[in-house]
Amino acid sequence: MPSAAPDPLCLCLDQGGHASRALVFDRRGVLQVSALREVEVREPRPDQVEQDPEELVASLQAVIAKAITSLGARAGQITCAGLATQRSSMVCWDRHTGEALSPVISWQDRRAHAWLDQLSVHTQTVHQRTGLMLSAHYGASKMRWCLDQLPAVAAARREGRLAMGPLASFLLFRLLEEKPLVADPANAARTLLWNLRTMDWDPWLLELFGVPVETLPRCVPTQHAFGTLRANEHRIPLTIASGDQSAALFGLGAPAPDTVYVNIGTGAFMQRPFSHPPDAPGLLSGEVYRDADRALYVLEGTVNGAGAALRWAEQEWEMKDVEAQLPAWLARDGDIPLFLNGIAGLGAPFWVADFASCLIGDGEPWQRACAVAESVVFLLLTNLEAMQKISPAPRRLLVTGGLAQLDGLCQRLADLSGLPVYRPAEHEATARGTAYLLAGFPENWPEEKPGVPFIPEPNPGLMRRYKDWRAEMMRALDKR
Numbered sequence: 001m002p003s004a005a006p007d008p009l010c011l012c013l014d015q016g017g018h019a020s021r022a023l024v025f026d027r028r029g030v031l032q033v034s035a036l037r038e039v040e041v042r043e044p045r046p047d048q049v050e051q052d053p054e055e056l057v058a059s060l061q062a063v064i065a066k067a068i069t070s071l072g073a074r075a076g077q078i079t080c081a082g083l084a085t086q087r088s089s090m091v092c093w094d095r096h097t098g099e100a101l102s103p104v105i106s107w108q109d110r111r112a113h114a115w116l117d118q119l120s121v122h123t124q125t126v127h128q129r130t131g132l133m134l135s136a137h138y139g140a141s142k143m144r145w146c147l148d149q150l151p152a153v154a155a156a157r158r159e160g161r162l163a164m165g166p167l168a169s170f171l172l173f174r175l176l177e178e179k180p181l182v183a184d185p186a187n188a189a190r191t192l193l194w195n196l197r198t199m200d201w202d203p204w205l206l207e208l209f210g211v212p213v214e215t216l217p218r219c220v221p222t223q224h225a226f227g228t229l230r231a232n233e234h235r236i237p238l239t240i241a242s243g244d245q246s247a248a249l250f251g252l253g254a255p256a257p258d259t260v261y262v263n264i265g266t267g268a269f270m271q272r273p274f275s276h277p278p279d280a281p282g283l284l285s286g287e288v289y290r291d292a293d294r295a296l297y298v299l300e301g302t303v304n305g306a307g308a309a310l311r312w313a314e315q316e317w318e319m320k321d322v323e324a325q326l327p328a329w330l331a332r333d334g335d336i337p338l339f340l341n342g343i344a345g346l347g348a349p350f351w352v353a354d355f356a357s358c359l360i361g362d363g364e365p366w367q368r369a370c371a372v373a374e375s376v377v378f379l380l381l382t383n384l385e386a387m388q389k390i391s392p393a394p395r396r397l398l399v400t401g402g403l404a405q406l407d408g409l410c411q412r413l414a415d416l417s418g419l420p421v422y423r424p425a426e427h428e429a430t431a432r433g434t435a436y437l438l439a440g441f442p443e444n445w446p447e448e449k450p451g452v453p454f455i456p457e458p459n460p461g462l463m464r465r466y467k468d469w470r471a472e473m474m475r476a477l478d479k480r
Helices: 053-077 113-130 139-149 151-158 167-175 185-191 203-209 244-248 307-316 322-330 365-387 407-417 429-438 460-478
Strands: 009-015 019-026 031-038 078-085 090-094 162-166 223-231 234-243 259-264 268-274 284-290 295-303 338-340 358-360 396-400 421-423 452-454
Touching (some): 053 078, 053 234, 078 244, 185 284, 234 429, 259 365, 307 365, 322 365, 322 407, 338 365, 338 460, 407 452, 407 460
Parallel strands (some): 078 234, 396 421
Antiparallel strands (some): 259 268
């Protein structure tokens, strides 16, 4: 009998805030090999968060090569590749040479929030067109800053050499043989320049922000023939590009409309899928996937300071290894103060770029760290309550991301929401979701190992702290 054809494999690239990863999955979602390289984050000034574009390119090239080498002879079975990146991060580059003309300005960066104040009269119109709030976290004000402040960017624009846009577009340009200048919906939507209904750059928004359309990538679907990735001696077609949170939505297969998906990492993001663009006050709506046959939208809440808030606590309060000690700390009994969390700007549903974080009460280091962790849960619940104003209560929450490994955080989320929380065993949701999209939405996408359920339990102390936290937040916002 002839031997069976070898199983095709998918190469998934995940460029995150602190690391670049290359992971290879089979068509059943089983991880075969992975490679990781950490990348540096710089904060040159208050409100500024940057990364080195060349370091990000080199890190991806390195993990691709390592993954291919790890596969050995099986590397020839890779039939397709996909890329998921940090949304809202942007970069400027030379469309002739590929040279970066700016740093990667991170999604966490808020350097232009004061400049944005002059546009506040247009907040509602911007939201109607983009599904976003008028926030310096998104790309448009970052692009405007580059045009105004970086001589190399201004010169390239005058000479017709300038390209700028989402980080994903730059990485596609640099990694693929064809040097495409394109943007997928999930990343284009995070620029404040992309119209959610026309699915293209919006002329009114371009004029509002002063961004020339000729510098921007062409808008294409999530599934697209982006180009060819050279990996060692292999040439692999890259056919999926998306954002990290958008891809994570597909980690366990097709998203369920009765489930809210929570990804907790540097920030925390809460998404509920819809078949049409949803709209709720203070929340975001966006398109997370589009091809010739289907489109999927989400209602989204954002918490800017999750892991970033824990790192802030380490620096501000001179604490060490907070994340490593939190499992034991969250399990302790004792009073916990309240933390009003505006790290990296207060996100949904409040939207205050320069909100001053503060601790109400005091305690030992473990108590303060728990207060920061609980603030993430409180902000998530605030977003969940806003979601439920326009849709029925979900059946469950599904949590992924690095901080989702904290049992105490997941149990608090279950207790406070009154909903069961499920944490998959495979926490690389972004890469696994990318693999699902590459595999073409297979009906059978089983979990290799069962995850961990968290069942709601009575927790009067937590409920009391949440009520007090809400009152303190309203008091702080009213004083502004």
